[in-house]
Amino acid sequence: MKKKLLLTLWFSLLLLSVGYLFWKNEFKYSLPTPVPQNYKAIAMGSKIELGACCPFDQKPIFIHFFNPDCPCSRFNVPHVSELIKKYGDQINFKIVVLNKNKSFSIAEIQEKFDAKIPVYFEKSIADKCGVFSTPQAVLLDPSHNLYYRGNYNKTRYCTDAKSNYAQMAIDSLLRKNYHPSFNAFALKAYGCSLPNCTK
Known part of the structure; x- marks a missing residue:
């Protein structure tokens, strides 16, 4: 019973680790970047003075x-x-x-x-x-x-x-x-x- 519990805990930890790595390296970059609070929108067609x-x-x-x-x-x-x-x-x-x-x-x-x-x-x-x-x-x-x-x-x-x-x-x-x-x-x-x- 103790061995089964340890195996379940180990497997759960492994799944969590894989999930975290996927989030850190892949999934979060597929989400839109949050717009900053002080963001000043620039409309398409605007003249850009560089x-x-x-x-x-x-x-x-x-x-x-x-x-x-x-x-x-x-x-x-x-x-x-x-x-x-x-x-x-x-x-x-x-x-x-x-x-x-x-x-x-x-x-x-x-x-x-x-x-x-x-x-x-x-x-x-x-x-x-x-x-x-x-x-x-x-x-x-x-x-x-x-x-x-x-x-x-x-x-x-x-x-x-x-x-x-x-x-x-x-x-x-x-x-x-x-x-x-x-x-x-x-x-x-x-x-x-x-x-x-x-x-």
């Missing part, structure tokens, strides 16, 4: 908001690298690193993405674009109007071609579709909350 970091050159601007400590951001790196390679001659890509706890060099970030593109460490850019989680994609039209702000994909590994939201936004803008329609999943923030890598 200052000297984004001079006008008649090309759309794609800003990748990235936190190296965020698991979702890390899984997303190969997909973003592919977008940079595919559209780099038509779109100005930029990376904004959002991490209060560590410092990273521009070269380290460029190496992660295998791309020599501008890298910034300014949270004010996220505020101006209405970004409060990572990873997030922001696409500005050539006049710096907010065309898209949202997710890259429905899946954590960006493996579902039917839900490549950021790529769909790029394709739509390059086709000069100035009245895009995106579903709620594309536009709702998922991933790690700012300023720390937490949910």
